[in-house]
Amino acid sequence: MSFPEEASRREGPGHFPAKIHQKLFNDKYEIIRKLGYGPRSSTWLVWRKSDDRYFAVKIYTIAASTRAEEVEIPILQSVGKFRWRPPYLSLKDSFWERAYNGSHFCIITSFLSTTVEDLRLEEETHKLPVDVVQRVVYCVCKALKELHGANIMHGAVNAGNVYFSTGTMRPKLDSEDRPSTTKIGKFYTVASQPLKHRFRWRDKTDFVSEWPLHLVNLGHGTSPQKSKFKPEPGNDYLSAPETLSQNPSVSPKTDMWQLGCMILKLLTGSNPPFIGGDDAYSRLASIQAALGDGSTKSIEALLVDVLDKRDAAEAAGFIRDCLRLDPSRRLTADQALRHMWLADANLG
Template sequence: MDRSTRNSLNTNKRSGQADTPNEFQPSTPGSSRFRYQLIEDVEDLGGYCPGGYHPLKVGDDLDEGRYRIVDKLGYGGYSTIWLARDLRRARYVTVKVLTAYSSAHTTEAKIMRSIQARRLVRAKRLFRFSSMNSGLPAPMEDTNVSQHLVQFPESINNYSTPEPYNKFGEPRSETVIRVDYMPFSDGVPAQVYIPGWYGIRSNDLPLGKDHIILGDFGQSFNPHTTSIFSSKTLPHLQPPETRFSDKPLSFPSDIWTLACTIWEVYGQRPFFEVFWATADRVATEQVEALGILPPEWWTK
């Protein structure tokens, strides 16, 4: 599940072009995230605003009644992810609901189509629907985009809707409370859901029976056609060129992040372990571990 860092939209001074964001852009000045009582393990409640998250609850129907929301699976900086029952095909699917703003700017669907033939990821079906948080003027921004892809064992499709609750537990929700006791704005849900868990422990997974799926391409881009100069990867995974180079990011940046990720998986701790990561602290860790940066970067 995607947990991208909350980087703000800003104009890239080197290229004269704005970075293309994949997260909501609140329509009113200032942050609204501190209006609500903190609820852990859920999306930023300030994101329920024009251009932001679509409020969903268990039992809601999407795509003209085809998909019924069963439980929440996760969330990111620009989407929420849900377990749903495809009533037409009698199977369970995951549904990724993008924010209204990001649905107009994301290149994820285009990337998915370009790599689908290579069998790197399973096909997704996309559909659009109106949302009370779709408050932006452009036609593409008047809708949210939802995607689904099947990632569950086939046996789960034999369960009727109540049966997964018996095996994995009932959906858990928390009431949303405004700390200033003011009325809720339109588009803010009365309750939010804690992501459920529908997997098995790694120690219980038979060797060779694991099945890895590449399923999140929200930040993906084609460096041959798109110039990106900033990274929304977690700060301790970002390569130094995201800060010091004037050139757009490309495949070497992916190799750096992949290497750091592999290290973290095998070593069970990050290679660059920074508490409350900032650009300066991450750069310090990089230099301490690998030595002084190349001269053209070191002078910066």
């Protein structure tokens, strides 16, 4: 029997024990390969014989399945009603699948390739060029504008949730290695094989500005049916000040804080130092010391070692407006899209 490479003890009952060519949902879908995994789910490429089409199925752990059905599905259904319908956030199907260890909730969406975080880690210094980061931010803000306009908070804006599409309707599988398994302890695990794409961090700016990037994974989102946004227990909001108070809160502006932190990490190769700390009080003190005067100096100081003076100053201005201590003073996604720093980030 195959076990996923991501089996976790911390999240309660584990991942779905899938096998290649296993049939799902009364034989409607067939598993072709494993695309990846996370602490609460694994993702697989599946084939639907009835119309010869390929999709991605996200199969949740038993522990995460109920929340996925109750929280993520209503958000995905709301996204499906958008005037501009993000293709890779569109829900195609959902169902429960039973395994020997219990029932797992599954959602079907379009398949994607690898993430911007994977691209960052491919680079030796773990940093990305300014034009690449600008394109990433533009695509993220475009998705956030739609989500926030529908009163939906994403809740997990980071480079690991920004994916490349492959640019094809059918995955190119014939030229790639066949799925494989690896023995870990006494179990055999199916190895992940993300779909490849043709984009590289050294691409020319004109090409970068057409990259097909998509903010996905609404598993940490807040449903629009709720009258009030509430922090999700255990979620990492990157020390957004509003989450560190005695009465923590979140809102779509928390997404913008996460966006600012993501930009700093992509440009410098590491998380902002002012979000660290052993407790909420020390983290908040660190943030206030670094950003409390509302200037760009502390942010620019983090950038001058990796960017020229002009690029550092321009990027720092944008980041500062995402990292305002007062959430009401942060950029909205719509304002970010019209910011001068993103003027050349979209040609496609």
